[in-house]
Amino acid sequence: xxxxxxxxxxxxxxxxxxxxxxxxxxxxxxxxxxxxxxxxxxxxxxxxxxxxxxxxxxxxxxxxxxxxxxxxxxxxxxxxxxxxxxxxxxxxxxxxxxxxxxxxxxxxxxxxxxxxxxxxxxxxxxxxxxxxxxxxxxxxxxxxxxxxxxxxxxxxxxxxxxxxxxxxxxxxxxxxxxxxxxxxxxxxxxxxxxxxxxxxxxxxxxxxxxxxxxxxxxxxxxxxxxxxxxxxxxxxxxxxxxxxxxxxxxxxxxxxxxxxxxxxxxxxxxxxxxxxxxxxxxxxxxxxxxxxxxxxxxxxxxxxxxxxxxxxxxxxxxxxxxxxxxxxxxxxxxxxxxxxx
Numbered sequence: 001x002x003x004x005x006x007x008x009x010x011x012x013x014x015x016x017x018x019x020x021x022x023x024x025x026x027x028x029x030x031x032x033x034x035x036x037x038x039x040x041x042x043x044x045x046x047x048x049x050x051x052x053x054x055x056x057x058x059x060x061x062x063x064x065x066x067x068x069x070x071x072x073x074x075x076x077x078x079x080x081x082x083x084x085x086x087x088x089x090x091x092x093x094x095x096x097x098x099x100x101x102x103x104x105x106x107x108x109x110x111x112x113x114x115x116x117x118x119x120x121x122x123x124x125x126x127x128x129x130x131x132x133x134x135x136x137x138x139x140x141x142x143x144x145x146x147x148x149x150x151x152x153x154x155x156x157x158x159x160x161x162x163x164x165x166x167x168x169x170x171x172x173x174x175x176x177x178x179x180x181x182x183x184x185x186x187x188x189x190x191x192x193x194x195x196x197x198x199x200x201x202x203x204x205x206x207x208x209x210x211x212x213x214x215x216x217x218x219x220x221x222x223x224x225x226x227x228x229x230x231x232x233x234x235x236x237x238x239x240x241x242x243x244x245x246x247x248x249x250x251x252x253x254x255x256x257x258x259x260x261x262x263x264x265x266x267x268x269x270x271x272x273x274x275x276x277x278x279x280x281x282x283x284x285x286x287x288x289x290x291x292x293x294x295x296x297x298x299x300x301x302x303x304x305x306x307x308x309x310x311x312x313x314x315x316x317x318x319x320x321x322x323x324x325x326x327x328x329x330x331x332x333x334x335x336x337x338x339x340x341x
Contacts, residue, residue, distance in 0.1 A: 001253050001268070002077040003100075005223050005245065007069035018057040018071055018209060022050045025127050025207055040125045043098055053125045053209065060123055060211045062218070072223055074208040076100060076252075081301065083202040085262050090128055090204075096256055097126050097206050103251040104210070104223070109242040112219055122221070124210040132203040133196050140186035140193045147184040148194060151177060223248075246274070266290060267298045 008021070029037045040048040061070045076097060078086075086092040101124060108117045134141050154177045161168040186193040188200055214221055223243045249270045257264050266272050266286060276283040290298060 001079065001082060001256055001270070003249055003252055004073075004075045004077075005248075006073050006075075007224050008071050008073070010067060010069065016066065016070065017054065019054050021071075021073065021209065022053050025129070026050055028129055028131060038128055038130075040127045041094055041097075042125050043101060043119055043122075046094075048125060056123065056125070057209060057211055060213045060215075060217045062213060064212060064220070069212055069222075069224070071212055072210050074104070074210060074223075076206040076208070078204065078256075079268060079301075080202050081268065082256065082262065083204055086260055088202050088204055092260070093128060093204065093206060094126075096259055097208065099255050099259060100252045101126075101208070101210075103248060103255060107223075107244055107248040107251070108221055109244070110219070110221065112214060112216075117214075117221070121214045121216075121219075122210060123213070123215045124208055126206055126208040128204065128206050130204050132199045132205070134193055134199060136195055141195050143185050144193055147180050148192065151180050151184075151192075154180070246270075265294060265297050265301060267301050 008018070032038075039046070040050065040053050042048065057071050064070055076093075078093070086096075101122060102119045105117050105119045105122050110117050112121055136142075154173055157166070157168060158170055158173050158177075160166045161170055161173070181192060184192045188197065191197075210223075212220060212222060223245070253264070253270050256262055272283060272286075275286070287295065287298060
């Protein structure tokens, strides 16, 4: 499970309204019939129209200035293993989303009218998406890039020869073109993977738009707060503040496991990703402590990221090599908002 929290983008290219983002989230509906549209939902309702989302979020911005985010985007990215476990069932994923948002509310170290924040204080709208496209940060795009570049050059050369602009042997150029297309490392059904091409397999994920202001439009709730859970004296009173992201990510993961009886492997966990970033040698050492069955599953999952893992009990040089490539895989997954296993 991989979750992200990002603030509204504030620049000259984005309006103060949520309408741009809502329009972006409607991209899959453009190719669907009216009876097959994937509409928004929240804690209390289904089949909510985009216009309702825009109206509700845009109206819930009291006392926020132009440089403050009006909303945050949370993305829930289940792994393929997790999606298979729940049968890629949309109702199950919506149920999980609602439980995650309860944890989101509980993660704020804040009170409203003397009571801890709960889900009734949160205004949000969520939407399920079923497709993902390859991005420039994906390993497949990067490794195909030299081949795609040369293929474009040769195709352009063939056009110029055909128009008589330059001299050349079209048959010889086509032979070289065919060789490059065969040697390109990543393909789908024989077609070279390029940026924007849809990914294969289960790609279901959930986008959530959550208002910066609470449901009463009175209090600012920022998951991007620089403060961790703490208390501070303000105007002669002790005030709670902060949002613990680590706690939220861990709770979201445990919620999935409990809700669906999922037996999470170490390499799938938030703790593992965090350990890898901060203490990579400890991460790999922990892999060595797993049972035979758990090791097999762990290395299967890591192998599906395109990484070749050396044998366990490896030399220091092999460990360095493994860590370097594991780090590369995880970083690409993070940038793509999906770990990809």
